[in-house]
Amino acid sequence: MFTPARRRCAQSITSNSSSTSIPTFLLPAFSPAAPRPFTTTSPNLSKIGSAPLSVPPGVTFKILPPKNAARTGRSQQMSTVQIKGPLGELQMDIPPYVNINQDASLPGPTLTVADSTDAKQRAMWGTTRAYLQNHILGVSEGHSAILRLVGVGYRASVETSATTVSEEYPGQQYVNLKVGYSHPVELGIPKGVTASTPQPTRLLLEGSEKEVVMQFAAKIKAWRKPEPYKGKGIFVNGETIKLKNKKIK
Structure with a gap:
């Protein structure tokens, strides 16, 4: 804001240098200001993109x-x-x-x-x-997703046939969910993904393409998202939820 005034003052002092002089410690205040960079650090390369790929034996x-x-x-x-x-x-x-x-x-x-x-x-x-x-x-090694079904009567099973969805490819299997609805929820397992139930309340999804595995896990979770009052719902991997106090009128 004071740069134009300083510039005019410096010009007047320069023109009258024969008759006027200023102290040495005030000279930096009247010298033209150098442009200051926004940052002093040098640009860095992408830390993830520049890292070499790890290719194990057999691949x-x-x-x-x-x-x-x-x-x-x-x-x-x-x-x-x-x-x-x-x-x-x-x-x-x-x-x-x-x-x-x-x-x-x-x-x-x-x-x-x-x-x-x-x-x-x-x-x-x-x-x-x-x-x-x-x-x-x-x-x-493959990718996996573990789904936990938390709720009274919540169950999951893998079936070879379904009544509410049609077959997309030969030999397709289906996930049958019982998550509090009046009817079971049937979902076709995508190609390249295998599903198993180590426990009635646990569903294990495995596949070579991570995006397909996680998208199918999100599709299953959408039928019963975790709610914050009783903690019921479908949780993916190590997902947790913070419980809230009940609303008291």
Whole structure:
């Protein structure tokens, strides 16, 4: 706010330097202010995106040639990563601005982006790396979700047939839920996911693709979300809820 006044004062002092002088300790106040940067730290690379992928033994990580842009209707060609392991095979399309370095001297495949200053590329940098690592873990060890049914009479079972839903693929199984409704809830298990009931109030979902497993778990949970007064509902993995006091009128 005082910069213009200081500049005028400094100019007048310079023009009359022969007759006027100011103390040395006041000179910094009248000198032109240098632009100050918003931050003094240097820009850092993505901590997740720049981390090398961990490929265990028995898993093959292969980059397929780019797809035909005219056939897929995209302006830029996208390459595909093929991951094979003991539990299956998964594929994932990679954005064209993401590069994968498979140098043997590195501890694992490393991802880079064409322009690290672009917000979209920085966001997809870590996201792409996280998806690839989940696929690698899925084909080697698999992903799982444990659902706990908390409530009086809440039960879950895995059936080979259903009366309220139609079959989506041959040999499909169904999850049968009894969670306080007047009718049982039947849900078809997605392809690539296996379900089992170690206990009547426990439901175990397993599969190689984490996104499919967790989406199906969320679909089951939506039928009876945990409520905060009695603590009843369907809990996924280590989910907890803080109980509230009853409303007293």
